[in-house]
Amino acid sequence: HRHLLGIGELQPHEIAFLLDEAEQWVAVNRAATKHDDRLAGLTQINAFFENSTRTLLSFEIAGKRLGADTVNMHVAQSSTKKGETLIDTAKTLNAMRADLIVIRHQSSGAVQLIADKVDCPVLNAGDGRHEHPTQGLLDALTIRRRKGRIAGLVVAICGDILHSRVARSNILALTALAAEVRLIGPPTLLPTAIERMGVTCFTDMDAGLDGADVVMMLRLQNERMDGGFIPSAREYRHFWGLTEQRLARAAPDVLVMHPGPMNRGIEIDSAIADDPAVSAVTEQVEMGVAVRMACLDVLTRRRRGVEGWA
Numbered sequence: 001h002r003h004l005l006g007i008g009e010l011q012p013h014e015i016a017f018l019l020d021e022a023e024q025w026v027a028v029n030r031a032a033t034k035h036d037d038r039l040a041g042l043t044q045i046n047a048f049f050e051n052s053t054r055t056l057l058s059f060e061i062a063g064k065r066l067g068a069d070t071v072n073m074h075v076a077q078s079s080t081k082k083g084e085t086l087i088d089t090a091k092t093l094n095a096m097r098a099d100l101i102v103i104r105h106q107s108s109g110a111v112q113l114i115a116d117k118v119d120c121p122v123l124n125a126g127d128g129r130h131e132h133p134t135q136g137l138l139d140a141l142t143i144r145r146r147k148g149r150i151a152g153l154v155v156a157i158c159g160d161i162l163h164s165r166v167a168r169s170n171i172l173a174l175t176a177l178a179a180e181v182r183l184i185g186p187p188t189l190l191p192t193a194i195e196r197m198g199v200t201c202f203t204d205m206d207a208g209l210d211g212a213d214v215v216m217m218l219r220l221q222n223e224r225m226d227g228g229f230i231p232s233a234r235e236y237r238h239f240w241g242l243t244e245q246r247l248a249r250a251a252p253d254v255l256v257m258h259p260g261p262m263n264r265g266i267e268i269d270s271a272i273a274d275d276p277a278v279s280a281v282t283e284q285v286e287m288g289v290a291v292r293m294a295c296l297d298v299l300t301r302r303r304r305g306v307e308g309w310a
C-alpha cells in the first residue's frame with residue numbers, strides 16, 4: 001500500500017503487522033531519550049481541515065521523534081479561506097515535495113481525492129463519517145496489550161455509531177481480528193441494516209453490555225447530525241450513558257475506552273473515565289503516538305530504500 005486511507009483496505013495480517021511494529025515504539029516512547037531519526041531528511045505535512053488535539057499532536061510528535069521535518073498547515077490562516085480548492089491545495093503541497101501528507105477533513109472521501117493527486121504517501125487522520133484508521137489501530141493495540149488478545153473478545157461500541165468514523169474503523173479492525181462486535185445506541189444513530197458490517201445491534205444498553213469484555217464509548221457528534229433527531233443530554237445519559245450501575249452488567253474485568261474528546265456526564269460518567277483500573281482513556285492516547293510512528297515508518301520504507309510492505 002502506498003497510502004493509509006482506511007482499515008477497510010487492509011488484510012488482517014497487515015493490521016496485526018502494524019500493531020506489532022507499534023510495540024517497539026511504545027518502549028522507545030517510555031525511554032528518557034525518544035529519538036530514532038530514521039525519517040531524517042523527510043518532510044511531513046499535517047493538514048487538518050477540522051479541529052483536533054490528540055491526532056494532530058500525536059502525528060506531529062511521532063514525526064519529530066522519528067526525525068522528520070514536520071510542519072503543520074494552519075487551515076484557518078491558509079488560502080483555503082480565500083476559496084482555493086482542495087485539489088489545488090493538494091497540488092501545492094505536492095509541489096513543495098512533501099514526503100508524507102497527513103490529512104483530516106470534514107468530508108468523507110476528501111483524503112482519497114488528495115491521495116490521487118500527490119506523489120507521496122497520504123495518511124487519513126479522519127475524513128467525515130468514513131474512517132479514522134490510526135484510531136482503529138491504536139484502539140486495537142490498547143485492547144491487545146490490556147487483554148493479551150483480541151480474538152474472541154466481546155467488544156461493545158456504544159453511542160453515535162452512524163456519524164462515527166471511529167466506530168467504522170474499529171468495527172473493521174476488530175472484526176478482522178476476530179472479536180465479536182456489538183453496537184449499542186439510539187435507533188436513529190445506529191447504521192441501517194445494509195451497513196451493519198457483520199455486527200449485532202442493540203438499542204437497549206443493558207442488554208448490549210451484558211458480559212462485554214470491552215466497552216467503547218463514543219462522543220455524541222452534534223456537528224454531524226444533519227438536522228436529524230438529537231436526544232437531549234439528559235435523555236441520552238438516561239438511556240445510553242455509561243454509569244457505574246450500568247457497567248456492572250459487563251464482564252467483571254471489563255475495559256472501558258473512549259477515543260476523546262469526552263462529554264463527561266453525558267455518554268460517560270467521570271467516576272468510570274478517571275478510574276485507571278477500568279478506563280484505558282489515557283493509554284489510548286499513549287498508544288496513538290506509537291501507532292502513528294509505526295505508520296509513518298512503514299509507509300516511508302520504500303522511499304527510504306528499505307523493504308516496504310505488501
Ligand code: CP
Nearest residue numbers: 052053054055259260
Ligand atoms: N480521537 C480523536 O481523533 O481526537 P482528536 O479529535 O482530538 O484528534
